[in-house]
Amino acid sequence: MNINKSALYISLVAAVALVASVLILAGGLRDFRSKGAKTITVTGKAERNFQSDLIVWSASFTAESANLPSAYSELKEKQQAVSAFLNGKNIPSDAISYSSVSISRENESYYDSTVERTFYRFKGYSLTQTVTITSNNIDAIEAVSRQISELINKGIEIESGSPRYYYTKLNDLKIEMLKEASEDAYNRAGVIAEGSKSSLGKLDRSNMGVFQIVGLNSDEDYSWGGSFNTTSKMKTASITVSATYSIK
Template identity: 50%
Template sequence: MTKNNLTALIIGVSVLLSSLFLGYSFVNRNKKENTISVTGLGKKDFTSDLIVWTGYFSKKNYNLKSAYAELDKDREALKTYLINKGIDEKAIVFSSVLINKDFESYFDPQTQRTTNTFTGYTLTQNLNIESREVDKIEGVSRKISEVISSGVEFYSNAPEYYYTKLAELKQSMIAQGTQDAKERAEKIAENAGTSLGGLKKAVMGVFQITGQNSSEEYSWGGSFNTLSKNKTATITIKLDYEID
């Protein structure tokens, strides 16, 4: 085979392959255009059915034994207060005692030395209450300053609110979002004078929980509000349909 014939053969094969590739791309492009992509929304308002309330109290004393005794007294006073407010004793959980040795630093400019002087022990204990009696615990948390009158310096954190049936809620929202997307696709196909074909692809978006009637922003990773008792859950469902 001469060099000219070989060159002509290579060019011919290249043209044939290019034609086949362009033809395949054109077919695929047309197939892609014969689809409808829609996004449906699943949305549900709900009220939290579980509350978690935490806080802590502490005592400081130069003598460790005295610090323990004072902390025990505060714990019993706080426990009695909570039980008298109707909170189940089993829901009241105290952590182990944290002990911290405190020092005060002093720098002497004449000697250029720093000395650390022991100032006492600080003992801290955390309180954790987890309950389904949301309204009751919420009410007590708002009035906890009353316990200060008994000499207990209790530092309260804001209650956190949760929902124990998120799995069921999410399932119903997926169904709602899917139905919403399908109805949108059917409407688009109807207005375009065509009919809806089979489902080609379904993608679930991020599950979000925000406070009801709040300006809370959504996040790409998914928001999970714990500070609001009344919440709104949302999820998006994207569907790709063929059209006939």
């Protein structure tokens, strides 16, 4: 009988201890959850359409001759013709620059049937020079790039490249868009917090995403490393901001 009472007493003590442990653990979990950090992370975005304010256009011309001085003399005449053409289009001299002369030795192949082999022999020199125009007068330079055929009609072979377009106030634009993207992230976080019956707290951390420029209304792919379009006069810039806010 005493043994049964002792066993009952031990079982009762163990049960009370177990209940107490469960209550303590539950209280600890509630305290952990109440003290745990509650945050929300959102991504804000800003886009801006803008027009380039700088154009860079280049064209190359070449002279060939078996004699190097003759090739250089011919190239000089072509350069003078190009300068006269640009001056006639009212292009300021400070907008025009010429590269150094590139010289290459040209070879031609011939087949010797007596030994049934192909050989190469010196053909002459090929000299190339590039003229580059940099200007804020985009319309004027675009017109000149289309009128380059006037030189071709005069017997001057010239290879025109496509104009490249830039924006000189890009840093200012980037700062403005960074502010807009941050505001967008804050607004998004506020909407989510309100929807979950919470209130938005302070900013915990923020990171700037990729800044990209593509052609307006183009099908260019966005890149994780960022893209920088130079072929379109009208462009679209975009930037993202990842922000984490506390909620309460």
